[in-house]
Amino acid sequence: MLVLERVHTHYGAVEALQGVSIEVRKGEIVTLIGANGAGKTTLLMTICGSPQASSGRVIFEGEDITHLPTHEIMRRGLAVSPEGRRIFPELTVTENLQMGAFYASRREIEEGLEHVFTLFPRLRERSSQRGGTMSGGEQQMLAIGRSLMSRPRLLLLDEPTLGLAPMIISQIFDIIRTIREEGVTVFLVEQNAHQALQIADRGYVLENGRMVLSDTGPNLLANDGVRRAYLGA
Amino acid sequence: MSQNLKNAAIAALLTAVLVTPIIGLQLQRQNFELTLIPHWDKVVLASAAVFLIQLLHPYLFRNGRTAIRLPAWPQLQPRQQRIGMLVLLAIGFAWPFFGSRGAVDLATLALIYVVLGLGLNIVVGFAGLLDLGYVGFYAIGGYTYALLYNYFGFGFWESLPVAAAMAALAGFLLGFPVLRLRGDYLAIVTLGFGEIIRLMLNNMTELTGGPDGISGIPKPTVFGIEMTRRASTEGGTTFHELLGLSYQSQHMVIYMYLLALILAVFTWFVSNRLIRMPIGRAWEALREDEIACRSLGLNPTAVKLSAFTLGATFAGLAGSFFAARQGLVNPESFTFIESALILAVVVLGGMGSQLGVVLAAILITVLPEIARGLAEYRMLIFGLVMVLMMIWRPQGLLPATRPQVELPT
Numbered sequence: 001m002l003v004l005e006r007v008h009t010h011y012g013a014v015e016a017l018q019g020v021s022i023e024v025r026k027g028e029i030v031t032l033i034g035a036n037g038a039g040k041t042t043l044l045m046t047i048c049g050s051p052q053a054s055s056g057r058v059i060f061e062g063e064d065i066t067h068l069p070t071h072e073i074m075r076r077g078l079a080v081s082p083e084g085r086r087i088f089p090e091l092t093v094t095e096n097l098q099m100g101a102f103y104a105s106r107r108e109i110e111e112g113l114e115h116v117f118t119l120f121p122r123l124r125e126r127s128s129q130r131g132g133t134m135s136g137g138e139q140q141m142l143a144i145g146r147s148l149m150s151r152p153r154l155l156l157l158d159e160p161t162l163g164l165a166p167m168i169i170s171q172i173f174d175i176i177r178t179i180r181e182e183g184v185t186v187f188l189v190e191q192n193a194h195q196a197l198q199i200a201d202r203g204y205v206l207e208n209g210r211m212v213l214s215d216t217g218p219n220l221l222a223n224d225g226v227r228r229a230y231l232g233a
Numbered sequence: 234m235s236q237n238l239k240n241a242a243i244a245a246l247l248t249a250v251l252v253t254p255i256i257g258l259q260l261q262r263q264n265f266e267l268t269l270i271p272h273w274d275k276v277v278l279a280s281a282a283v284f285l286i287q288l289l290h291p292y293l294f295r296n297g298r299t300a301i302r303l304p305a306w307p308q309l310q311p312r313q314q315r316i317g318m319l320v321l322l323a324i325g326f327a328w329p330f331f332g333s334r335g336a337v338d339l340a341t342l343a344l345i346y347v348v349l350g351l352g353l354n355i356v357v358g359f360a361g362l363l364d365l366g367y368v369g370f371y372a373i374g375g376y377t378y379a380l381l382y383n384y385f386g387f388g389f390w391e392s393l394p395v396a397a398a399m400a401a402l403a404g405f406l407l408g409f410p411v412l413r414l415r416g417d418y419l420a421i422v423t424l425g426f427g428e429i430i431r432l433m434l435n436n437m438t439e440l441t442g443g444p445d446g447i448s449g450i451p452k453p454t455v456f457g458i459e460m461t462r463r464a465s466t467e468g469g470t471t472f473h474e475l476l477g478l479s480y481q482s483q484h485m486v487i488y489m490y491l492l493a494l495i496l497a498v499f500t501w502f503v504s505n506r507l508i509r510m511p512i513g514r515a516w517e518a519l520r521e522d523e524i525a526c527r528s529l530g531l532n533p534t535a536v537k538l539s540a541f542t543l544g545a546t547f548a549g550l551a552g553s554f555f556a557a558r559q560g561l562v563n564p565e566s567f568t569f570i571e572s573a574l575i576l577a578v579v580v581l582g583g584m585g586s587q588l589g590v591v592l593a594a595i596l597i598t599v600l601p602e603i604a605r606g607l608a609e610y611r612m613l614i615f616g617l618v619m620v621l622m623m624i625w626r627p628q629g630l631l632p633a634t635r636p637q638v639e640l641p642t
Contacts, residue, residue, distance in 0.1 A: 048528065074530035086525035088518050099518050100529055102511060150530065 007056035034206035079152035085143040089132025100149030116145035137168035193230040241287035248283040329487040344493035346594040350578035352547030358585035360540035361520030363420040366427025370545040372567035374552020379447040389453035400549025408541035435564040446563025583629025
């Protein structure tokens with residue numbers, strides 16, 4: 001479904017990604033783990049075309065999207081819940097969600113809203129509240145809900161549990177499972193390696209812009225190197 | 234305390250420097266000689282006053298909150314905003330039949346600023362793009378009518394849509410390269426474009442008449458019937474003949490006023506609809522977070538361009554109306570100060586608040602007229618009002634409120 005072939009990405013002279021290749025197959029949850037500054041977010045943003053890869057290819061559903069502008073990539077059936085949530089603080093919850101399906105018809109928007117409100121009953125309660133006045137967990141739910149509004153086939157999540165309370169974190173992971181059961185492929189970038197690897201079919205480990213390991217979720221959980229470096233055991 | 238004393242001393246010194254050329258030195262002509270008469274007492278008095286105010290400042294403004302408090306303005310809900318608008322409208326339509334000729338004429342000018350303010354509100358208030366060259370589109374609207382009349386004999390009504398379209402086209406073409414920039418950079422470049430348009434009009438002498446501009450632009454007709462003393466064509470009918478009234482120049486003034494009012498209502502209505510449409514929400518979303526918008530598949534340039542183009546369209550409408558009202562356009566009418574004034578209307582009114590913009594437009598045109606007796610001090614008072622506004626009410630006269638429910642937490 002999504003393939004990255006030897007992707008290099010530069011910020012000016014700094015090479016943040018040094019030839020990274022990954023593959024995400026339809027229906028999987030694939031997670032990318034790594035330390036701060038390893039290039040996880042850069043990798044995700046490169047898929048979205050901001051910044052664009054300086055060499056290598058990004059292929060989504062057989063189409064080369066490496067050099068497309070971001071707004072065109074995001075209309076091809078993939079959606080992102082960006083790092084730091086980036087909801088619109090002054091807009092209401094419903095308006096935030098509507099922005100997620102800007103090009104959809106009125107009926108599709110209604111269906112999308114109903115779908116998101118079923119997934120996150122909390123958002124229905126808060127539907128006319130301003131996005132910026134909600135708690136971090138609610139904002140994260142809103143960010144995920146907003147990205148689901150365009151009915152994506154591939155969902156990219158950038159650190160959806162950062163800074164949240166443990167109970168909210170397990171709720172978010174439950175939601176990610178539900179989303180996959182509904183047929184959406186999930187690519188999850190996480191620092192919370194333990195829980196991410198538990199729900200993931202496969203995982204990649206990124207270190208200093210290079211892919212150092214890739215295996216199934218359970219195997220990575222059991223891997224000694226991963227345990228020492230990321231699981232604190 | 235010593236910090237306080239220092240602040241007060243610096244403020245007093247600054248006052249002395251600023252005040253000396255304004256009221257401290259007076260030029261007097263005796264026969265053929267110019268003499269300079271200093272009024273040091275006044276300078277000293279002004280400095281002393283500022284020194285005292287600065288010294289007592291911390292006691293007047295405690296904990297960052299002012300001890301002198303303005304009465305709290307009611308937070309207007311959308312429903313109340315609508316009622317306020319209807320009241321304003323009723324007063325607006327009744328006004329010309331009671332007001333004096335000068336007052337109606339002034340109100341017409343105020344309404345032009347209402348249209349300009351509401352138009353710029355789309356760009357600055359809704360989309361959050363700081364446009365300092367808005368007057369350029371106003372100029373294009375005015376000159377479109379003037380040139381079409383001058384070269385092709387177009388009337389006001391035929392020119393109005395063309396003027397709006399030309400301004401929109403200019404907005405589109407200028408916006409295209411410019412809207413990649415953000416914030417201050419955008420402001421500077423739009424400022425430049427506004428000046429370029431004015432300078433072009435000034436220097437294309439063969440086409441636009443250069444600094445002299447174009448004069449003799451006719452007033453609008455009433456569905457093709459002229460509102461003049463005598464018909465310009467042989468055998469034509471004029472308005473007063475048709476209705477069997479005696480000719481009064483007052484009629485034209487009232488007619489112009491009502492046209493301006495209709496134009497203003499139209500602008501208000503359209504921008505009010507726009508903000509409720511998805512495109513309006515996209516402007517707001519873009520103002521808040523451009524990266525999030527791109528991640529949702531929105532093309533930021535296209536969204537900004539739509540706001541820029543629509544804003545320019547209203548400036549074009551206002552411009553051609555302005556040309557008809559004055560009967561004369563020249564580049565002098567479209568200087569940067571005009572842009573600044575329109576921006577002041579938007580900021581004073583409360584960015585994004587339409588009722589606020591309408592009130593601010595009326596204030597900014599009417600106040601200088603009332604203060605005519607103070608002649609030279611007008612700009613000084615204008616500046617003072619601006620400073621006070623920024624201290625006491627930085628969010629504007631009637632800040633925009635978004636429909637929302639506050640949940641008890």
